[in-house]
Amino acid sequence: MIGTVAPRRIESGGPAVLALAALAWLALLIGAPMATVFVQALSKGLGAFLDAFKEPDGLAAIRLTLLVAVIAVPLNAAFGLAAAWSIAKFNFRGKALLLTLIDLPLSLSPVVSGLVWVLLFGARGWFGPMLEAGGIKIIFAVPGILLGTILVTVPLVARELIPLMAEQGADEELAATTLGSGGWTTFRRVTIPNVRWALLHGVLLSNARAMGEFGAVSVLSGHIRGLTETLPLHVEALYNDYDFVGAFASASLLAGLAIVTLVAKTALERAGHLAAAKGSAF
Amino acid sequence: MTLTVDGIAKRFGHFPALAGVSLEARDGEFLTLLGPSGSGKTTLLRVLAGLDKPDYGRVLVDGADFLALSARERRVGLVFQQYALFRHMTVARNIAFGLDVRPARSRPSRAAIKARVDELLALARIEGLGGRYPAQLSGGQRQRVAVARALAVEPQLLLLDEPFGALDTKVRKELRGELRRIHDATGVTTILVTHDQEEAMALADRVVLMNHGRIEQIGTPEELDAAPASPFVFEFLGDCNRLPCEVVDGVALFDGFTAPTLGGDRQAGRGEALFRPSDVRLDSAPTADGLPVRIVAMGGRGALRSVECQALSGHRVTAELPEHLAGHLEVGQRVKLTVRRVVVDVTKPSSPERSAQLAKSA
Numbered sequence: 001m002i003g004t005v006a007p008r009r010i011e012s013g014g015p016a017v018l019a020l021a022a023l024a025w026l027a028l029l030i031g032a033p034m035a036t037v038f039v040q041a042l043s044k045g046l047g048a049f050l051d052a053f054k055e056p057d058g059l060a061a062i063r064l065t066l067l068v069a070v071i072a073v074p075l076n077a078a079f080g081l082a083a084a085w086s087i088a089k090f091n092f093r094g095k096a097l098l099l100t101l102i103d104l105p106l107s108l109s110p111v112v113s114g115l116v117w118v119l120l121f122g123a124r125g126w127f128g129p130m131l132e133a134g135g136i137k138i139i140f141a142v143p144g145i146l147l148g149t150i151l152v153t154v155p156l157v158a159r160e161l162i163p164l165m166a167e168q169g170a171d172e173e174l175a176a177t178t179l180g181s182g183g184w185t186t187f188r189r190v191t192i193p194n195v196r197w198a199l200l201h202g203v204l205l206s207n208a209r210a211m212g213e214f215g216a217v218s219v220l221s222g223h224i225r226g227l228t229e230t231l232p233l234h235v236e237a238l239y240n241d242y243d244f245v246g247a248f249a250s251a252s253l254l255a256g257l258a259i260v261t262l263v264a265k266t267a268l269e270r271a272g273h274l275a276a277a278k279g280s281a282f
Numbered sequence: 283m284t285l286t287v288d289g290i291a292k293r294f295g296h297f298p299a300l301a302g303v304s305l306e307a308r309d310g311e312f313l314t315l316l317g318p319s320g321s322g323k324t325t326l327l328r329v330l331a332g333l334d335k336p337d338y339g340r341v342l343v344d345g346a347d348f349l350a351l352s353a354r355e356r357r358v359g360l361v362f363q364q365y366a367l368f369r370h371m372t373v374a375r376n377i378a379f380g381l382d383v384r385p386a387r388s389r390p391s392r393a394a395i396k397a398r399v400d401e402l403l404a405l406a407r408i409e410g411l412g413g414r415y416p417a418q419l420s421g422g423q424r425q426r427v428a429v430a431r432a433l434a435v436e437p438q439l440l441l442l443d444e445p446f447g448a449l450d451t452k453v454r455k456e457l458r459g460e461l462r463r464i465h466d467a468t469g470v471t472t473i474l475v476t477h478d479q480e481e482a483m484a485l486a487d488r489v490v491l492m493n494h495g496r497i498e499q500i501g502t503p504e505e506l507d508a509a510p511a512s513p514f515v516f517e518f519l520g521d522c523n524r525l526p527c528e529v530v531d532g533v534a535l536f537d538g539f540t541a542p543t544l545g546g547d548r549q550a551g552r553g554e555a556l557f558r559p560s561d562v563r564l565d566s567a568p569t570a571d572g573l574p575v576r577i578v579a580m581g582g583r584g585a586l587r588s589v590e591c592q593a594l595s596g597h598r599v600t601a602e603l604p605e606h607l608a609g610h611l612e613v614g615q616r617v618k619l620t621v622r623r624v625v626v627d628v629t630k631p632s633s634p635e636r637s638a639q640l641a642k643s644a
Binding site for chain 1: 331332333353354355356357358359360362364366367368369370371379380383384431432434435
């Protein structure tokens with residue numbers, strides 16, 4: 001959940017020291033590496049930095065990363081809405097199981113999330129021979145990368161929505177129904193607006209994770225340059241080639257994405273709090 | 283419109299929420315469904331709104347099958363316990379919702395919707411609040427918005443589920459009057475669910491008193507007061523004293539006095555008499571008839587005083603007397619007690635054990 005409790009004002013010296021210590025620790029742990037990324041990327045000047053994005057393999061990696069996000073994020077949003085809606089507003093058999101399954105990818109190592117697809121669709125997997133006969137390629141190809149990314153990011157929207165929708169209950173939807181509103185109208189005009197901030201927040205998180213996923217994608221991609229390399233894989237490949245400027249330039253894109261996500265997330269929280277003060281729900 | 287509920291039964295698992303309920307609401311009537319929690323009143327309301335399906339029975343509106351219609355098609359105005367206002371919409375948008383969502387061919391024009399919203403804001407006396415969001419309203423204002431929103435679609439039936447539950451006493455009384463005024467102005471047949479007998483009696487044309495999924499009695503507040511159909515009805519509608527007695531020919535016999543019995547069980551035999559503190563008389567004359575009691579406590583201020591008495595048997599009785607009759611009484615004084623009218627519960631035989639139990643609990 002995003003709603004945060006307003007912190008108490010720091011009045012005595014003790015909390016101030018603790019806060020400073022925490023800040024220093026975070027600066028060391030996050031600030032320094034982040035700064036390194038940009039310093040290294042620009043170490044040979046802006047020209048060398050920009051060259052990294054003119055290289056066809058780099059461009060292909062960016063395109064593939066965007067493609068994966070554009071497909072995975074809407075699917076996650078649709079699934080997240082459907083799952084949260086059913087869990088929060090209805091009682092049915094197997095609800096607890098569904099909740100557990102949604103959480104499962106979070107506790108699973110991404111490598112495993114990649115491997116399961118290899119076991120299913122790989123050349124020696126259960127469906128491998130069948131797929132090969134049909135000429136369909138999933139593993140070491142874009143569909144595999146997509147499956148891995150979706151498996152890793154599938155809980156992110158649902159987990160944002162479930163607690164909020166459960167807290168809101170179904171009374172507003174029932175009220176809309178008795179006022180003559182049909183299912184789709186109620187969904188569009190009552191349910192979605194009530195969760196819009198949480199939904200956007202989930203989409204944002206899901207997007208950042210989909211673009212940055214390494215483990216699962218690494219297992220599934222096959223590392224074919226210009227074809228099955230996403231941005232994170234491309235960074236690793238360049239680094240292994242001792243192309244530090246190229247590696248850090250590509251990494252700076254991902255770091256930039258993290259910063260944009262952070263800023264957008266903060267802006268969303270602000271908007272949500274304003275809306276909550278005005279009566280709209282977060 | 284006339285509403286007929288005929289033999290409605292509904293179970294949740296093994297729990298019979300409604301065990302065969304039949305009633306009729308006349309056009310423009312204000313009914314209250316009164317009963318303790320678990321008596322089935324809210325379930326009945328949800329069945330009428332189309333949110334629950336009954337297992338058995340029929341519901342007719344002007345003779346036509348109402349259960350065949352979905353909640354969406356019923357044109358029932360439902361006011362929820364917590365009001366369920368759309369939190370992301372202004373008050374005006376909330377009220378307009380039922381008109382806004384109509385299919386294009388039956389939707390009123392924008393200007394007509396606005397006029398209707400203004401009219402309802404005025405009816406509910408919340409002019410000027412149209413631009414606010416629900417979170418910016420007080421509990422009482424929210425309830426007014428909920429009623430206005432329900433009335434916007436010109437419902438055939440207005441249903442309210444404990445609409446005063448979330449409000450404090452002062453606002454509650456004020457809104458009670460407002461609701462009755464709105465009902466009288468619109469003439470819409472109204473059914474309100476409450477567990478508060480004072481509220482039910484103050485608002486209703488007729489009260490439907492429910493218990494364990496059945497109707498105990500339907501009647502005007504006066505009828506329920508004057509002729510309670512069962513000891514449960516009598517007990518639910520006000521404070522009660524209990525004394526063991528014997529019934530012969532509709533008259534309850536006590537030590538030293540008799541009292542006429544009201545409605546309820548007319549069987550002869552031993553039983554327990556139920557009576558209101560306001561029906562108790564105390565006489566300090568030594569020669570007076572009545573049950574000899576001793577005053578053990580006095581309380582209350584203003585026009586009504588409560589006097590706590592104890593009989594020789596140990597039974598305690600509370601009397602509620604006007605100030606001028608209680609003025610000369612004092613704690614420790616011995617007086618004679620008589621009762622104006624009682625309801626006798628012969629289902630609880632006045633065995634020695636029961637008497638002892640009563641005396642102890644008193």
